[in-house]
Amino acid sequence: NGRGLLKGKKVLITAGGTREAIDPVRYIGNYSSGKMGYAIARAALREGAMVHLISTNPPLPHPEGADMEYVSSAVEMKQAVDRQYDTSDVVVMAAAVADYRPAAVADQKIKKETMTSPDLKLTLNPDILLGLGERKQNQVLVGFAAETNDVIAHGREKLVRKNLDLLVANDVSSPESGFHVDENQVSLLTPDGHVSSYPRMAKEDIGTLIIEKIASIMK
Numbered sequence: 284n285g286r287g288l289l290k291g292k293k294v295l296i297t298a299g300g301t302r303e304a305i306d307p308v309r310y311i312g313n314y315s316s317g318k319m320g321y322a323i324a325r326a327a328l329r330e331g332a333m334v335h336l337i338s339t340n341p342p343l344p345h346p347e348g349a350d351m352e353y354v355s356s357a358v359e360m361k362q363a364v365d366r367q368y369d370t371s372d373v374v375v376m377a378a379a380v381a382d383y384r385p386a387a388v389a390d391q392k393i394k395k396e397t398m399t400s401p402d403l404k405l406t407l408n409p410d411i412l413l414g415l416g417e418r419k420q421n422q423v424l425v426g427f428a429a430e431t432n433d434v435i436a437h438g439r440e441k442l443v444r445k446n447l448d449l450l451v452a453n454d455v456s457s458p459e460s461g462f463h464v465d466e467n468q469v470s471l472l473t474p475d476g477h478v479s480s481y482p483r484m485a486k487e488d489i490g491t492l493i494i495e496k497i498a499s500i501m502k
């Protein structure tokens with residue numbers, strides 16, 4: 284039960300893994316379940332925020348009171364995020380956005396027999412968060428870094444390069460934290476050089492932690 288920390292603020296959150304189509308029945312994806320982003324959405328709603336949640340995961344229960352939008356690919360997510368950006372006070376990019384997509388999408392299912400060569404040509408996706416950082420006005424911009432090694436150093440690099448106000452670095456090397464499971468292990472990095480590291484805990488509680496940190500940045 285919140286204290287109204289984000290009362291009247293519009294919070295834009297992305298959640299889940301993007302799906303990059305190969306043909307009508309196949310895609311390239313990742314193991315993001317959307318749980319981390321949905322936990323942040325629930326925490327923001329408890330603090331009185333207006334939440335717009337852009338998700339790739341329709342099976343998850345809809346956080347009560349959130350304005351929902353479903354997308355599939357990174358390009359679709361970018362269009363949806365860009366439409367909401369100017370009117371948002373806070374943006375949290377918890378989605379696992381694919382860095383690459385197939386260079387061409389086949390209109391029809393590719394037949395196994397015609398796949399003479401198994402190599403798939405890829406092309407770079409836009410970096411949604413980088414674009415937001417470049418045209419930031421008054422928004423509090425929050426990014427994640429999913430890392431398997433040198434978590435803090437890689438997180439710091441993303442915080443600076445993407446012009447963020449808060450970076451949540453998560454160690455995704457252990458099967459008990461990160462993608463898909465109910466727990467995560469995070470460190471919160473801010474531009475002043477401060478790092479707070481937390482033990483592995485429930486994503487639901489990490490959502491509260493992140494929202495409290497955002498509220499303190501906005502003060």
Ligand code: PMT
Nearest residue numbers: 315316317318319376379380410411412427428429462463
């Ligand atoms: O969904 P869950 O199963 O609960 O798992 C949660 C999670 C591990 C997916 C989540 O906590 C997390 O780390 N999300 C970000 C994953 C990711 O894409 O990390 P990255 O280090 O590749 O990207 C850095 C940041 O840039 C992220 O905020 C990402 O959303 C953003 N990005 C990345 C690539 C891209 N093309 N556009 C982006 O905006």
